Amino acid sequence: MTWIDISQPLYSNTAVWPGDTNFQFSLNWTKTQTGSVNVGKLELSTHTGTHIDAPFHFDNEGKKVLDLDINRYIGRALIIDMVGKQSIQVEDLKKVEINGTQIVLFKTMSWSNREQFPTTITYIEQGVASYLADQGIKLVGLDVPSVDPIDSKDLAAHHELTAHDIHILEGLVLDQITEGLYELIAIPLPIKDADASPVRAVIREIT
Template identity: 50%
Template sequence: MKKWIDITQPLSKEIATWPGDIPYQFNLSATKAQTGSVNIGQVTMGVHTGTHVDAPYHFDDEGEKTHDLDVNTYIGKAILIDVSKYDLIDIEVLEKYDLQEVKRVLLKTDPQRNSAVFPKDYTVLHPDVGPYLKKKGIMLIGIDAPSVDPVDSKSLHAHHALSNNGIYILENLLLNDVEAGLYELIALPLKLVGADGSPVRAVIRPME
């Protein structure tokens, strides 16, 4: 049986965070020497640090929160496509790929993605992909960029277009060394009550 491939950005003090967001930090709040039995750690971070899902509540006050998300959305057959030669992903780009018989699409936009550096520029999605992906029966879009919209966007047109068409969002995947093809995907969000997103441990396994 083929092994699972980890496509999660490592969470460490070196990881890049969204400009202005809370830096990732792990500390021991108590050591084994202090407790006599165990080390106890604590984590400080924004929920959109590293590989994560966006709950619709992130950009819509009436949208689903993280604890509302259906775990089945984040488990199942996915197609990974290499779109690194394009600066913008729109219908014209996606029409070049066979998206039949899958419900999840993963986009490799930058084979040299460095998770320690927040990119000055990155590939984003055109809002027209929302209706197109719905027509194709897609429920989840994943991308190796920090967002499906530009860093300075306030309107978040791609986020809304995807959500309005029933498509959920997975961001900041680590796909540098992964080839295009069909995979099984597991990328489960934590059940954070009331949250607008969640870090995930994303893994894929090539389909037999």
């Protein structure tokens, strides 16, 4: 089966958290200048586009990106349709058979224009992390920029997921993806001391 890219393209209009660093790519050297090569330069937030959060993002004592087990970001992933939901609740998950995988990805479609940062999103409610941990889940992903409400300051879902040893993947693009079982690869960059990392997330359907 063909691999499908479910990560956001990065360009100057990619939406970022209000006040955060805008994405920029430019040629630091051109082939004309060097006589042989083009060499690019990047400026971006670690939370740009599709990315993983390390616990250090919201806990000064938490693990940083290079401390994380990359095996958590590779494996069988169940994509669950949560379109139209204001939030993801335990009662929603009780209707879904999620045994046999350690990764769940929630399709919410609550961020339609990725050139504009959303004011509201579908988020994860209290208790979901505990329920997912009991099901053996080790990674949760969503198609929105946070597992918590946009205006959250206590970041309850971030903390609860981490307390249950569940890793966090945000900013996926699942618009054209149907509910079902897939293989996922979404490995963070080995950035020492970082609080997060952009990823190239890809899936292919398991039949």
